[in-house]
Amino acid sequence: MTVFISRKLKPESPLLRWAEARGNAVISRSFLSFEAVLFTAPTDADWWFFYSPRAVEFGLRGVSSKTCLAAIGPGTADCLIKAAGRVDFTGDGNPKRTAKAFGKVANGQRVFFPRASQSRLSIQTMLMDRVDVLDAVCYDNVPSPATAPENADVFVFTSPLNVAAYVDHQPLPEKARVIAIGPSTGNALLERGIDCAWPEDASEDGIIGLL
Secondary structure, three states, X not given: OEEEXXXXXXXXXXXXXXXXXXXXXXXXXXOEEEEEOOOOOOOOOOEEEEOOHHHHHHHOOOOOOOOEEEEOOHHHXXXXXXXHOOOOEEOOOOHHHHHHHHHHHHOOOEEEEEEEOOOOOHHHHHOOOOOEEEEEEEEEEEEOOOXXXXXXXXXXXXXXXXXXXXXXXXXXXXXXXXXXXXXHXXXXXXXXXXXXXXXXXXXXXXXXXXX
């Protein structure tokens, strides 16, 4: 089996370890490029909430040691632990369930969302009536459309932008299985008439469970 995933995987990636143990191949390639955007960090936020590992990479600057840190899912939480040594709330990667759980923890508090320029604002939109939302773009994610088709049996898409950059420019093999990292990416595929599945846990381990 050959699995394509629209993310550049690190050597310690669970998906790479899974593939190596079973004699499968993995093609890892993102169709996005990332650039830092200057932003002003708030000084009075109770929480900083991170949507993605990239938000941690570009948006952690200036956070106080007294500020609580939140992650949308386990992958982002791992990045926070590596970068800041801690994480105070971890969602399961599902926007609706994460917003509901985080809303109970941060109800009535000030929450800062450092985010991508093209973020769908899913969590903060659902929490507008429960928390005081602070917002800033900390990085830009620019699609680079695929110029050639990928030869794979399974296609794993990790963001709506990666869906657009590939599916809108290259065909998927007729019998290919398609997996989304989570519901937002899954909906981007369904909107294009592409049947797909996504794991309960929006992580590489969750993808491995489906595979």
